[in-house]
Amino acid sequence: MSGTTTEANAFDRSPAGNARLRGPVMCVVGARPNFMKMAPILRALAAHQPPLPALLVHTGQHYDQGMSHQLFEDLGLQRPDLDLEVGSASHAVQTADVMRRFEPALDAHLPACVLVVGDVNSTLACTLVAVKKGVPVVHVEAGLRSYDRKMPEEINRVLTDQIADRLYTTERSALANLLREGVAAERVVFAGNVMIDSLVAHRPNARPAADTLRAHGVDPAWLDAAKGYGVVTLHRPSNVDDAAALRSLLNVLREVASSLPLVFALHPRTRNNIERFGLSSLIDPRRMALLPPQGYLEMLGLMRDATLVLTDSGGLQEETTALGVPCLTLRENTERPITAEQGTNTLVGRDPQAILAGVAEILGGAGKRGRVPEFWDGRAADRIAADLWQWLGPGAP
Numbered sequence: 096m097s098g099t100t101t102e103a104n105a106f107d108r109s110p111a112g113n114a115r116l117r118g119p120v121m122c123v124v125g126a127r128p129n130f131m132k133m134a135p136i137l138r139a140l141a142a143h144q145p146p147l148p149a150l151l152v153h154t155g156q157h158y159d160q161g162m163s164h165q166l167f168e169d170l171g172l173q174r175p176d177l178d179l180e181v182g183s184a185s186h187a188v189q190t191a192d193v194m195r196r197f198e199p200a201l202d203a204h205l206p207a208c209v210l211v212v213g214d215v216n217s218t219l220a221c222t223l224v225a226v227k228k229g230v231p232v233v234h235v236e237a238g239l240r241s242y243d244r245k246m247p248e249e250i251n252r253v254l255t256d257q258i259a260d261r262l263y264t265t266e267r268s269a270l271a272n273l274l275r276e277g278v279a280a281e282r283v284v285f286a287g288n289v290m291i292d293s294l295v296a297h298r299p300n301a302r303p304a305a306d307t308l309r310a311h312g313v314d315p316a317w318l319d320a321a322k323g324y325g326v327v328t329l330h331r332p333s334n335v336d337d338a339a340a341l342r343s344l345l346n347v348l349r350e351v352a353s354s355l356p357l358v359f360a361l362h363p364r365t366r367n368n369i370e371r372f373g374l375s376s377l378i379d380p381r382r383m384a385l386l387p388p389q390g391y392l393e394m395l396g397l398m399r400d401a402t403l404v405l406t407d408s409g410g411l412q413e414e415t416t417a418l419g420v421p422c423l424t425l426r427e428n429t430e431r432p433i434t435a436e437q438g439t440n441t442l443v444g445r446d447p448q449a450i451l452a453g454v455a456e457i458l459g460g461a462g463k464r465g466r467v468p469e470f471w472d473g474r475a476a477d478r479i480a481a482d483l484w485q486w487l488g489p490g491a492p
């Protein structure tokens with residue numbers, strides 16, 4: 096048995112339990128959207144009085160310069176203390192690899208708790224390992240539900256929330272979702288949106304869109320002076336892994352681009368599939384600039400300066416709401432309903448007519464203005480650190 100932490104748990108006031116309470120908060124990141132959520136949390140743990148020691152584990156789910164390293168730099172994230180280097184694979188293999196490699200790390204470091212963010216495979220994998228070893232798990236961004244079980248992220252969310260010990264939510268509707276699934280209200284704390292903490296901190300340093308385009312060999316004069324440009328991101332398996340769905344979306348984007356130039360930041364999954372399905376000819380290079388995955392400051396600048404954003408990303412739905420930029424979400428559902436109810440987001444799905452109508456509305460000046468939701472104020476991570484300190488108990492850590 097390699098499990099040195101099996102017997103202890105954070106509520107255990109025995110000597111073994113107290114030893115655990117003095118361990119670090121073991122913070123897990125794996126994929127791109129995790130990094131902007133974790134950066135403010137690590138800062139808040141360090142700034143808390145007294146400081147809460149933390150250890151950063153990168154599972155290596157994302158590993159490219161563009162998908163990982165550049166974001167660490169942009170966000171001022173410390174180098175990971177541990178890199179599990181799992182890389183890409185099927186869901187089963189990737190999840191299993193994270194679990195196998197995370198277990199000895201957990202045994203070696205006796206953390207006070209494991210802190211996971213979001214809904215990626217690494218989130219669930221590390222949660223499962225920790226919970227079965229009796230190590231408390233804290234989930235940041237809990238309770239979001241698309242109610243679409245075909246999304247891998249939805250499975251990760253539901254399962255993580257069922258077994259994690261402390262759940263921090265970004266919007267009040269998340270509590271109702273959790274209660275519906277039988278989660279006890281005492282486990283849930285409304286803390287706000289840590290992704291927006293990063294946005295608030297870095298907005299002043301966002302790179303102007305014209306600079307980013309120039310850096311990729313695109314003449315900024317290319318942007319239609321009257322209407323500006325639109326930003327596009329697509330990477331959901333339901334949109335890009337199916338040839339017919341991707342073809343249909345690229346056709347609509349082509350039509351949108353005839354009235355508004357588009358800047359398309361391509362996820363590797365999407366780039367591979369456009370090539371694999373032979374769809375490259377649907378991209379009109381005169382009206383659509385294809386860029387590789389962007390750094391955080393570049394993406395922030397591209398969104399901030401845009402006329403509209405077309406996306407299937409969860410993070411961009413939130414960021415456009417915080418920036419006040421109209422967003423059309425190319426999905427049938429969202430796990431972030433507040434962005435549509437209060438923010439600038441409109442769900443248009445994949446129906447070409449609905450997408451074109453949404454674009455026409457925004458270009459006609461009738462796009463949603465929205466407001467910034469409660470606790471999307473740049474202080475969510477501070478609220479989490481303060482609560483965590485209380486929750487871990489007087490001996491912590």
Ligand code: UD1
Nearest residue numbers: 126127128156157158159162183215216217247248363364
């Ligand atoms: C993952 C998350 C998704 C998140 C997205 C953000 C899950 C289930 N999905 O999806 O919720 O919105 O990250 O990007 O965890 N690849 C590279 N370089 C990398 C990483 C991936 O080229 O650094 C390529 C590989 O071909 C890989 C593919 O992208 O097979 C998909 O990567 P994967 O991590 O499996 O899922 P994402 O689609 O990125």
